[in-house]
Amino acid sequence: MENFRKDNTKYADKASNIIRRPRTPLNGAQGLSKSPDSSFHGNDRQGGIYVLNRFINSATVSPMKKILCLPMVLLLISSCARGNGLYTETRVIMATYITITLDRSGKTEDELARAAGDAFARITKVDDLMSTYKPMSNLSRINANSGIAPVPADPEIIENINDASYISSLSGGAFDITVGPLVNAWEIGSKKAHVPSPETIKKTLPLVGWRDIVVNKKDGTVFLKKRGASIDLGAIAKGYASDRAVAALLEDGIKGGIVACAGDIKVFGRKPDGSPWTVGIQNPRGPEGDVLAKIPLTDMAISTSGDYERFFFKDGKRYCHIIDPHTGYPVNGLMSVTVLAKDSWLADSMGTALFVLGPEKAYALALKHPELEVLMITDSGKELATGRFRGMKVNMAAVKS
Ligand code: ADP
Ligand code: MG
Numbered sequence: 001m002e003n004f005r006k007d008n009t010k011y012a013d014k015a016s017n018i019i020r021r022p023r024t025p026l027n028g029a030q031g032l033s034k035s036p037d038s039s040f041h042g043n044d045r046q047g048g049i050y051v052l053n054r055f056i057n058s059a060t061v062s063p064m065k066k067i068l069c070l071p072m073v074l075l076l077i078s079s080c081a082r083g084n085g086l087y088t089e090t091r092v093i094m095a096t097y098i099t100i101t102l103d104r105s106g107k108t109e110d111e112l113a114r115a116a117g118d119a120f121a122r123i124t125k126v127d128d129l130m131s132t133y134k135p136m137s138n139l140s141r142i143n144a145n146s147g148i149a150p151v152p153a154d155p156e157i158i159e160n161i162n163d164a165s166y167i168s169s170l171s172g173g174a175f176d177i178t179v180g181p182l183v184n185a186w187e188i189g190s191k192k193a194h195v196p197s198p199e200t201i202k203k204t205l206p207l208v209g210w211r212d213i214v215v216n217k218k219d220g221t222v223f224l225k226k227r228g229a230s231i232d233l234g235a236i237a238k239g240y241a242s243d244r245a246v247a248a249l250l251e252d253g254i255k256g257g258i259v260a261c262a263g264d265i266k267v268f269g270r271k272p273d274g275s276p277w278t279v280g281i282q283n284p285r286g287p288e289g290d291v292l293a294k295i296p297l298t299d300m301a302i303s304t305s306g307d308y309e310r311f312f313f314k315d316g317k318r319y320c321h322i323i324d325p326h327t328g329y330p331v332n333g334l335m336s337v338t339v340l341a342k343d344s345w346l347a348d349s350m351g352t353a354l355f356v357l358g359p360e361k362a363y364a365l366a367l368k369h370p371e372l373e374v375l376m377i378t379d380s381g382k383e384l385a386t387g388r389f390r391g392m393k394v395n396m397a398a399v400k401s
Pocket of ligand 1: 174175176177179183232233234235236238262263304305306309321322323324325348351352356
């Protein structure tokens with residue numbers, strides 16, 4: 001049995017080198033969206049600009065209800081669109097919209113459809129492995145056996161746990177995939193969202209702790225030490241999915257494109273006319289599609305975590321779906337965090353980690369990591385930027401705190 005504590009100490013030593021950390025190549029699928037209520041709307045609505053946003057009123061929709069509706073939605077929205085030398089296909093997987101856009105250059109319609117299909121298949125496989133909404137998923141079985149027995153785990157789950165533990169270590173535990181019991185206690189994103197009693201929080205907190213994940217690499221098993229503990233990969237695996245989908249597209253010889261798993265987007269190559277892809281950042285307090293800034297991108301991942309996607313108000317206070325694992329309560333302090341990185345899993349997980357850390361600590365950490373470029377909007381409508389976001393025209397006047 002190898003406890004993650006050892007591994008994580010090792011990762012912490014590499015903290016200044018996160019982008020270059022080698023990753024094990026895998027032959028399967030990836031990513032998970034555990035957010036049945038979030039939707040991506042990026043299909044050229046802004047004249048070729050992809051907008052990182054979600055449904056703002058999603059907190060009123062029951063996850064179960066939405067999941068049950070999915071097969072129908074899938075039929076309605078799956079499409080292959082022509083135009084501008086681009087192939088675009090959107091599917092609902094993991095209860096969220098996934099849009100793949102490809103440069104058509106040198107490829108037949110069949111080849112493009114096959115390549116997109118290969119990328120979608122990888123994402124689907126991950127959902128099957130890692131969804132906590134599917135009782136028979138590999139991850140659900142690991143969770144159901146917490147405190148009871150180690151469960152054989154797919155290498156992709158182990159890879160995600162590995163990466164997540166690294167980010168936990170880097171963020172001093174702000175990022176923690178064992179928030180599962182807290183996520184379940186708050187039920188944010190469903191109709192049942194509510195403020196749990198202080199007793200419930202007190203009872204739940206001891207179940208949370210990334211160091212209690214035990215991975216046996218030799219046997220390929222995962223064991224959660226505490227009965228009732230559970231892993232939730234909602235803050236990392238959609239990014240991972242984008243990475244793996246892009247890997248599939250490159251294997252199929254596609255020159256350039258975009259994979260957008262909800263707000264976790266990875267671009268590769270360029271547009272057919274040689275110009276960079278453009279991604280827009282959603283105004284966290286504006287209507288859907290209201291863009292604060294436009295970023296030209298090639299071979300980069302971008303991810304936004306926000307308090308405007310899944311949340312509810314109680315007594316005038318906003319409670320969002322990102323939870324501080326130390327207090328057990330949803331985090332305040334930032335409206336949105338956008339992270340640019342080479343890898344999408346990293347942009348995704350760091351977006352959540354910085355969100356939990358809050359403006360001051362997050363900014364200090366971001367400054368230490370030039371391989372991450374960060375744009376944060378604080379609760380009071382202030383902009384904190386690193387890398388290329390510094391000096392970029394951001395329409396902060398549009399953000400109402
Ligand atoms: P989204 O899933 O909307 O893209 P994030 O990437 O920020 O947004 O992930 C938020 C999700 O991650 C939550 O819905 C929850 O499932 C999980 N989560 C909440 N708090 C934390 C945390 N402190 N560390 C890791 N995962 C978290
Ligand atoms: Mg995230």
